[in-house]
Amino acid sequence: MLKLPQSSTDRKHFVIVGALVLITTIVLGFFLLAILPVKAQHSVQAEPIRWLFQLHIWLIAFLFSLVSVFMLYSLFVFRKRKGDESEGEHFEGNTALEIAWTVVPLVLVVIFAFIGIQTLRDATAGGDDVRVEAVGFQWSWTFNYPNGVTAAEMVLPVNKPAEISLRATDVIHSFWVAEWGPKQDLVPGMTTRMKITPTKEGEFKIVCAELCGLSHWSMLATVRVVSEDEYIAWMDQKIAEQNLQTASR
Amino acid sequence: MQLTSLGLVRGLIGYFAGLVIGMATVVIFRLVLGMPAWDEEAVWVGGIIFAIIGFVLAIGAMSDWLKWTRGIETPMHHGPPADKPAWTRYFAVDYNHKVIGIQYGVTGLLLLIIGGSLALVFRAELADSGISFLQAGTYNTFLSMHGWVALAAILLGVGGMANYLVPLMIGAEDMAFPRLNAFAYWINVPAIITLIISMLYGWDSGWTAYPPLSLRGPVGYQMVFFAIFTIGLSSILGSLNLIVTMLMMRPKGMTLFRMPIFCWAILATSLIQLTATQLIGQAFLMLSFERTLGMPFFNPLYNAAGENIGGQPLLFQHLFWFYSHPAVYIFVLPGLGIISELLPVFARKPLFGYRWIALSSLAIALVGFLVWGHHMFTSGYGEYLRVIFMISTLLVAVPTGVKFFSWLGTLWGGRLSFQTPMLFTLGAISVFLIGGLSGPILATTATDLFLHDTYFVVGHFHATIFGGFVFPFFAAIYYWYPKMTGRMYNETLGKLHFWLMTPGFWLMSLAQMTAGTMGMRRRIADYDPALGVEPVHLLVTIAGFVIAFSILLMIYNLFTSAEIGAIAGNNPWRSRSPEWQIPSPVPEHSYARPISVVGEPYDYGLAGSQYIAMSGAGDD
Numbered sequence: 001m002l003k004l005p006q007s008s009t010d011r012k013h014f015v016i017v018g019a020l021v022l023i024t025t026i027v028l029g030f031f032l033l034a035i036l037p038v039k040a041q042h043s044v045q046a047e048p049i050r051w052l053f054q055l056h057i058w059l060i061a062f063l064f065s066l067v068s069v070f071m072l073y074s075l076f077v078f079r080k081r082k083g084d085e086s087e088g089e090h091f092e093g094n095t096a097l098e099i100a101w102t103v104v105p106l107v108l109v110v111i112f113a114f115i116g117i118q119t120l121r122d123a124t125a126g127g128d129d130v131r132v133e134a135v136g137f138q139w140s141w142t143f144n145y146p147n148g149v150t151a152a153e154m155v156l157p158v159n160k161p162a163e164i165s166l167r168a169t170d171v172i173h174s175f176w177v178a179e180w181g182p183k184q185d186l187v188p189g190m191t192t193r194m195k196i197t198p199t200k201e202g203e204f205k206i207v208c209a210e211l212c213g214l215s216h217w218s219m220l221a222t223v224r225v226v227s228e229d230e231y232i233a234w235m236d237q238k239i240a241e242q243n244l245q246t247a248s249r
Numbered sequence: 250m251q252l253t254s255l256g257l258v259r260g261l262i263g264y265f266a267g268l269v270i271g272m273a274t275v276v277i278f279r280l281v282l283g284m285p286a287w288d289e290e291a292v293w294v295g296g297i298i299f300a301i302i303g304f305v306l307a308i309g310a311m312s313d314w315l316k317w318t319r320g321i322e323t324p325m326h327h328g329p330p331a332d333k334p335a336w337t338r339y340f341a342v343d344y345n346h347k348v349i350g351i352q353y354g355v356t357g358l359l360l361l362i363i364g365g366s367l368a369l370v371f372r373a374e375l376a377d378s379g380i381s382f383l384q385a386g387t388y389n390t391f392l393s394m395h396g397w398v399a400l401a402a403i404l405l406g407v408g409g410m411a412n413y414l415v416p417l418m419i420g421a422e423d424m425a426f427p428r429l430n431a432f433a434y435w436i437n438v439p440a441i442i443t444l445i446i447s448m449l450y451g452w453d454s455g456w457t458a459y460p461p462l463s464l465r466g467p468v469g470y471q472m473v474f475f476a477i478f479t480i481g482l483s484s485i486l487g488s489l490n491l492i493v494t495m496l497m498m499r500p501k502g503m504t505l506f507r508m509p510i511f512c513w514a515i516l517a518t519s520l521i522q523l524t525a526t527q528l529i530g531q532a533f534l535m536l537s538f539e540r541t542l543g544m545p546f547f548n549p550l551y552n553a554a555g556e557n558i559g560g561q562p563l564l565f566q567h568l569f570w571f572y573s574h575p576a577v578y579i580f581v582l583p584g585l586g587i588i589s590e591l592l593p594v595f596a597r598k599p600l601f602g603y604r605w606i607a608l609s610s611l612a613i614a615l616v617g618f619l620v621w622g623h624h625m626f627t628s629g630y631g632e633y634l635r636v637i638f639m640i641s642t643l644l645v646a647v648p649t650g651v652k653f654f655s656w657l658g659t660l661w662g663g664r665l666s667f668q669t670p671m672l673f674t675l676g677a678i679s680v681f682l683i684g685g686l687s688g689p690i691l692a693t694t695a696t697d698l699f700l701h702d703t704y705f706v707v708g709h710f711h712a713t714i715f716g717g718f719v720f721p722f723f724a725a726i727y728y729w730y731p732k733m734t735g736r737m738y739n740e741t742l743g744k745l746h747f748w749l750m751t752p753g754f755w756l757m758s759l760a761q762m763t764a765g766t767m768g769m770r771r772r773i774a775d776y777d778p779a780l781g782v783e784p785v786h787l788l789v790t791i792a793g794f795v796i797a798f799s800i801l802l803m804i805y806n807l808f809t810s811a812e813i814g815a816i817a818g819n820n821p822w823r824s825r826s827p828e829w830q831i832p833s834p835v836p837e838h839s840y841a842r843p844i845s846v847v848g849e850p851y852d853y854g855l856a857g858s859q860y861i862a863m864s865g866a867g868d869d
Contacts, residue, residue, distance in 0.1 A: 008662025035759060039768040040699050049699050056690040067653050067682055071675070074660040078596075079667075087854035088598035088663035093655075098605045101654040102647060109643045116639050116693035123695040124632075171462040172562060174627060174702060178768030182698035185628050188461055189549030189557045192629035205777070209627075209702040209770050211455050213462055214385050217773035 004077055008089055013077070020069045021062075029061035040181030042204070042225075044161075044197035048122035049181045052115065059108075123182055126195030127161030134166050134206075136173035136186045139215040141206060149238045154223040157231035158201050166192045174210035177223055183209050198225040254333060256341025257438075260308030264439050267303020271296040290468050294541055297443055297475045304439035309342045310432045325427065328837050342435060344427035347835055349434050350413025351733065354726070356437065357406030361719075362800070363445075364399035367391050369797055376790040378778040388774035389453035390469070396456030397444060397473060401480055403580045403714065405437060406722050408487055410583055411515045414729070415491055417828035417835065418509040420500045420844040420861065425493040433486040440479035447472035455772055457573075458533070460547035460565050464540055471540065474533040481530040484579075488519035488526075495519075500861075502846035509826055509850050510606060514586025517610035521575045521582075521617065529572035532565055563628055570621035577710075578617040581681070581717025582610055585652055587725045588674050592656055593851045594824045595671035596663030600851040602655040609648035609655075616644050626697045635694045642692035649685055653678070669743030670822075673724035676751040681716025683758050684709060702772075705765025712758040720751075723803065730807065731817030735834040738814060742806040749799035757792035760785050825850060825860045 005012045038053050040046035078088070132154060133144040143154045156162050166175050168186035175194065176183035184194040208219035226234065252258050275295030276286050305311060313323040325344060329335035338348055339355075371391050374383040383391070412430065416423055424430045450469035454462045463470050495516055499508065538544045539560070550559025593600045600606065622630070622638035656678060665671070687709040691697045700706060723746075730738050764785045769776060776782060820829040827844055828835065844861045852858040 035763050036766045037763075038699070038766050046699075049695050052693060052696050053690065053699075056693070056696065060686045060690070064682060064686055067657065068679065070657045071660060071678065074657070074663070075665055075667075075675070078660065078663050078665050080597075080664040084664060086597075086664060088596050090599060090852070090854035091601075091662070092599045092849075092851075093602035093605070093658070097658070098602050098651065098655070102605075102651055105647045105650045109640075109646060112689065112693060113640045113643055116643070116695065117636055119693065119695035120635060120639070123698060171465065172459055176702075176770070178699075182695075183627050183701060184698075187562050187629050189559070189562065190629055207770060210459075211389070211453070211462070211772040213453055213466070214389065216389075217385060217770075217775050 008078070013073075017069055017073050020073065021065045024065035024069055025058075025062045028065055029058050032057050032061055039178045041179065042198060042200035042202075043180040044199060045123045045126065045195065046179075046181035048119040052119045055115070124195060126163065126197050128163035128195075129160045130156060130162040132156070132162065132164055134164055134175055134186075135169060136166070136175065136208060136212075136219070137169045138171065138213050139208070139219040141219070141221040143221075145235070147235075147239065149235065149242060151238060153221060154206065155231060155234050156196075156198055156223065156225050157228045158198055158225050160228065161195065161197045164194045164196060166194065171212050172210050173208045173212050173219065176207050176209040177204050178207070179204045185210055201225050201227065255337055256308045258340075260304045260435070260438065261442075263303040263305075263307020264300045264442060265303075266307070267299035267301070268296040270303070271299025274299065290471060291541060293468050294471050294475075294537065297472055301436070301439040301443065301475065301479055304442075305432070305436055308435055308438075310435040312342075313428050342431050344423070344431055345837065346412050346416045346424045346427065346430060347733075347839070349424075349430050350409050350411075352409075352434055353405050353412055353437075354409025356441070357402050357404075357409050357722075358726075358804075360398055360402035360405060360441065362804075364395055364402050365797055365800070367395040367398060369793060371395070372790040372793045374774075375776070375786050377787065378776050378783055380775050383774065385774040386451060386453065389455075389772075390448060390451035392772055393452055393455050393473075394444075394448060397477065399714075400456065400576075400580075401437075401441060401444065401476075403718050404480060404484060406718065407518065407579065407583045408434070408483075410511075410587070410722070410725055411487070411491055411518075413733070414828070415494060415512055415515055416498070417839055418512055418826060419495065419498060419503060420827045420840055421494060421498040422838065422840070424490050425497060426490050429486055430490050433483045433490065436479050437483050440476040440483070443472045443479075444476035447476070457569060458536065459569075460536060460539070460560075460562055461549075463536055464548050471537055474537040477533050478530045481526045484522045484526045488522035491515055491519045492523065500844050500846060504846075506604060506607065507846050507850060509590060510600060510603060511583070511586040511590040513607040514582045514589070514610050517614040518579050518582045520611075521579050521614050525572045525575040525579075525618070527572075528568050529576075532568035532572075535568075536565070563625070563630060566625050566628060567621070570624045571618075574621040574624065575614070575617045577713065578613055580714055582613065584677065584717045584719075584721030585681070586610070587721035588656060588677055589652070589659075590826075591670055591674045591724060591728060592659045593853055594822050595668070595674070596660055596665050597853045598659055598663040598851075599849070599853060599855075600655070601658030601661075602651075603849075603851065605651050606655050609651040612648035613645060616641065616648070620645060623692055623697070626694050627701050639692055639694050643689060645692075646685075646689060653682065653685075668727075668822075669738070669740060669747060670724045670728035672744065672747040672751075673720050673727065676747060676754075677716050677720030677724060679716070679751070680712055680720055680754055680758070683755070684711075684713030684716045687712065687762065700765060702770060703765035704761045704769045704771060707771055708758045708761030708765060711761065712754075715754055723750075726803075726807070728822070729828075730810070731821050732828060732833050732835060734811050734814070735817055735832075736810055736814030737817045737821065738810045739806050742802055746799045746802045746806070749802070750796050753792045753795035753799065757789050757796065760788040760792065764789070825853065827861050830861065830863065 038050050040049050131146050135142045143151050166186040168188045173186040174183050180196050184192050204223050206221040206223050272292045275292045280286050316323050329338045447469040450467040452466050452469035495512055535546045539546050545559040547560040547562050547565045549557045552558045589606050619641040622634055623642040626635055727743055764782045767782050768780050769782045817833050842864045844863055847862050848859045850860050
């Protein structure tokens, strides 16, 4: 059994705690990454989000370990023994320490602000090779393409930068495809925009992420991400269908 | 004893009389103006306004002031009413801050139970996918009510701690304005009744009440607007009273930096309440005016050319969060003050870095005013604003970190003992750590664009509120219970409460955050089982019920111990704070003689040191 020093300022305490913090950080980091699976992974914009999320997780793991290990260690080592009625050691503070744990976090804040600006730029950048307008209303969606095609589902070609302009006709909604990452509100009286470059073919759910009344939970639509050829074929078919409808009217 | 001799009963009669009179007034007014007599919403609005005033008048919260206008003097009455049992003073207007503090605290606890129960209902619904018993409309109402009831509970709980403790801690006879204090408490009661009546009609926007949604829904919204306006008025008056009390009524020798640290937390909180609450009051009044009178503040309206000649929905969000973000610090700063107050007592050590902790509260309050826009990262406001609010939000981490590290410094080298209040204090630190550390990930805009409006946010803010308010509030209840009642709570039950609630809460937070990263949206009545979040939801629900059960244990403990608990004595915790140097329960006039401060508040372990001196019989 390790013999612990009596004085609270003995260096031995800090060596032990330091080692425990290191071990806990690693274990906790992997644990958190395992229980917090980030669904956003199928767009170019999701990459910086995932990267920053994981960076945060490691910082969280470290800070959580730092505070909780110090705390648990104190609770164990500095607990009152039976029959001991003495008071604790008398020290009222340490200005150097206080300055240190004000300045170091401040530096971290500056670093994270810098990283935050970069990732925000990357997560919102893109192009407008494809344009589509999504209109949200209680409690459904329609999608309009610049060539006049209107559909109840959104179809986008894979790996092509798309600009989605967003419009709400009644109350505020929010456009979100979890697999893509970012979301953007639709505000009556404004047109908002979102840039996305889907990287995986397949069917995903478009959901409304801002409480919009009775059937908010079921305000869903489908987005199909398809190959460029399929996209062109779908568009041609849609145009043909709409021409037919106009002609028969 | 007649039932109507009870103030609360008279108040309720006044409330319903006011409701009828208000409704009739609107009907008559409409008839005179040649409008159709009946308009459900307009009639209710008139009814609610008169009902709230009716309650306050009937219970007598304004009686003294009204007498003053007629030149009648009203000497301050002390002690329980002469002709009624002593307990009745808790159900009537009473000017003693200890009574008002307990009124606030008990009402807060009651609301916490109501708010929690509402959550249990929809947690049961969410335990598996598919709608089983709670239809979407009811779900939305319950969810929205849960938010405001819980927030009202916190505001009243904070008011309870502040009113009971601050005058005691600074050795003051009472608050600076006792009548205003009673008035500020009692306007909460009709507000709460109004808030609960809103469930008759329902409302579905969540506590945030974003327009245009909140401009369209049922009449329930109007009741919420006026209830919150009134509770906000109470916040403003209460904080004014506390600030004046702390600045003007400290005893000889108690400089600001010799106040018990909890007072610093309340000072910072009160400064926020006094200056920010107007914004939400105004925003909710504007919603009410837009609904009732058609004033176009928030809802866009288009002319023939398609230009918006109406309002701006985002304006509301700015007004709302300009209060509601600082409000988070109203909720947590007092709790963080409780942590700082209790740690030295149970560690038998001075508070590490007193001045740093005191000033960090002010720093949090100040920075808290500059961060509201982080709730609006996805709203579509200017791109550059995202950067500004990201940086300001990250800054909150700095003063918060100072608190955590200073707490560790307080524990280090102490003689720690683990009675229930200490356990809840440590639990509070652990839970607030989860809440605090999950903050920056929402502050950096890119990650927030993904996590915004998901269960990750739900996990984050519940951890913040539980760590910053609920756990410290419970610590405070157990800690000052002997001072309030003269008896000790049951330690075994207290520890059982802690060991059920704390792991339960850790599990709940983490599971909520997991659901969020898996794509679970907030505020939905039902979810897609394909998300794979069903087992996670089941865990959250189970944890929620465990927490609820543990709180029932506390209520049972508090009720029974008041009768059968061991006699506590003056100072069971061997605290240096002034309120522990006087008898328990505290007498009507707390301090028989004025106190003076002769040393530092937390000099545990310094031989021969003294914080306060009670002046002797001949000193004054």
